[in-house]
Amino acid sequence: MLEQFQRDGYILVPDVFSDVEMDAALDAMEGNLYGKSYASWLDDFERGEHGSVGDGFTTKQDEVAGRSQFPVGDPRLDRLIENDRYLDLFELFLGDRPSYCNAHLFMRTGPVDERYPDEPWSGYHVDHNTNCVLPPSDDAGRFSYVNSGVYLHDVDDDGAPMLLVPGSHTRAAGVFADGWESGNMAGVSHVRDIRKAGLEDPIPAVGKRGSALFYSSYLLHSAQPFENRKKQRALWTLSMCRCDADRWTRFSNPFIYGEREYMLPFITRTTPRVRSLFGWPEPGHPYYTAQTLGLLEHAFPGIDLSPYREALP
Numbered sequence: 001m002l003e004q005f006q007r008d009g010y011i012l013v014p015d016v017f018s019d020v021e022m023d024a025a026l027d028a029m030e031g032n033l034y035g036k037s038y039a040s041w042l043d044d045f046e047r048g049e050h051g052s053v054g055d056g057f058t059t060k061q062d063e064v065a066g067r068s069q070f071p072v073g074d075p076r077l078d079r080l081i082e083n084d085r086y087l088d089l090f091e092l093f094l095g096d097r098p099s100y101c102n103a104h105l106f107m108r109t110g111p112v113d114e115r116y117p118d119e120p121w122s123g124y125h126v127d128h129n130t131n132c133v134l135p136p137s138d139d140a141g142r143f144s145y146v147n148s149g150v151y152l153h154d155v156d157d158d159g160a161p162m163l164l165v166p167g168s169h170t171r172a173a174g175v176f177a178d179g180w181e182s183g184n185m186a187g188v189s190h191v192r193d194i195r196k197a198g199l200e201d202p203i204p205a206v207g208k209r210g211s212a213l214f215y216s217s218y219l220l221h222s223a224q225p226f227e228n229r230k231k232q233r234a235l236w237t238l239s240m241c242r243c244d245a246d247r248w249t250r251f252s253n254p255f256i257y258g259e260r261e262y263m264l265p266f267i268t269r270t271t272p273r274v275r276s277l278f279g280w281p282e283p284g285h286p287y288y289t290a291q292t293l294g295l296l297e298h299a300f301p302g303i304d305l306s307p308y309r310e311a312l313p
Contacts, residue, residue: 005093009169010215016086017210026152028076029234033107038232045111070103080150080236086212090240093146093214098240101131101145106237108160110229125190126172128217132249135295136172136218137287144218145241145249151211152234158227163202169216177291180298188299247279268300272307283311
């Protein structure tokens with residue numbers, strides 16, 4: 001499994017959780033996000049009584065029925081993190097003791113889902129920017145973290161499985177650097193046209209309930225629309241980084257979502273010493289290379305990187 005994860009940047013491990021656990025967790029998640037079962041919500045929707053639903057992650061808390069960020073307050077969901085085999089797998093793929101980044105409920109609801117790109121070759125991105133504002137490094141094993149999605153039900157080809165690009169985690173830094181040069185970047189974490197990146201064809205992450213998908217935060221992936229729009233896709237997600245890297249990898253508190261409006265301009269203008277207070281690696285750290293410094297210029301326009309360049313070996 002470790003060899004596959006290191007080669008492909010992801011692995012789907014079956015039977016990490018029992019059917020009983022998944023049935024209970026799915027019931028709890030539907031209650032949190034719909035206020036009822038999905039079957040009941042779908043009946044209401046088809047009668048014209050509902051027009052939208054929160055996905056539990058990107059929407060405001062008052063737009064969903066219950067709490068979606070871990071812990072949600074329901075042991076049927078919260079105790080999923082206490083699975084020892086699950087934690088052992090994180091440790092295996094990280095190569096170090098895990099350190100918590102974040103966890104949340106992530107729902108896509110077929111009838112109202114809009115979380116997919118307009119074109120099948122667009123929308124490919126890395127999730128690393130969710131927790132860490134540092135661009136990808138060629139040393140994916142040390143500087144990335146590991147995401148996971150626990151399948152609360154079967155995810156089939158018609159149920160909008162994620163599209164994963166095998167091996168892209170070790171090439172993300174180069175793809176981004178080339179993308180900035182060629183105009184193939186659509187923001188700091190998105191590739192405009194995956195066909196121009198010279199990578200392998202995407203693979204749909206289909207799997208059975210109780211499976212756990214583990215994937216590198218550097219892995220390029222994208223969403224796709226539901227073929228069967230009466231389905232939903234419910235995942236319990238967890239992200240963890242290496243203990244020896246959590247100072248610069250786990251930036252979720254000061255940098256998460258709305259806070260970035262304030263933190264990113266501050267970090268751009270401040271000194272290397274102050275940046276280090278927030279977990280930023282100090283000048284001379286192995287993270288800094290000519291390539292990562294080039295990517296940082298795009299991620300933080302106007303930043304003075306001379307102290308980091310002067311400390312390059």
